[in-house]
Amino acid sequence: MSRRNESTLVNIGYGSVFMSAKMAAVLPPESAPMRRLKGDAKERNMLDDATQGRKNLSFIITDSDHVILSAVQVETLTQRFYGGEGA
Numbered sequence: 001m002s003r004r005n006e007s008t009l010v011n012i013g014y015g016s017v018f019m020s021a022k023m024a025a026v027l028p029p030e031s032a033p034m035r036r037l038k039g040d041a042k043e044r045n046m047l048d049d050a051t052q053g054r055k056n057l058s059f060i061i062t063d064s065d066h067v068i069l070s071a072v073q074v075e076t077l078t079q080r081f082y083g084g085e086g087a
Helices: 031-043 072-081
Strands: 009-013 016-019 024-025 047-049 060-061 066-069
Touching: 009 072, 024 047, 024 072, 031 047, 031 060, 031 066, 060 072
Parallel strands: 047 066
Antiparallel strands: 009 016, 024 060, 060 066
16 A cells, blocks of 8 residues: 555544654554563653553654654554544
8 A cells, every 4th residue: 555645644542643754663562572662762762652641552663763652553553544544
């Protein structure tokens, strides 16, 4: 599938939106490498929490190496980024 308009804002949950052109990956948070990635990003001050206090269900990795925590499932975010529901 091809990505929609490069400047599209996508709802990543609870009032937060993200520019789809900046997304490098969407990953599930369950594995040990993902927990290490979260810790490393926090140490580098490159971790943003968009969960609004809810359970973290996905990591969004940006093209600038920032890690964004989202309370929306990976499958849902993938649909939103690649043509399903927009913002």
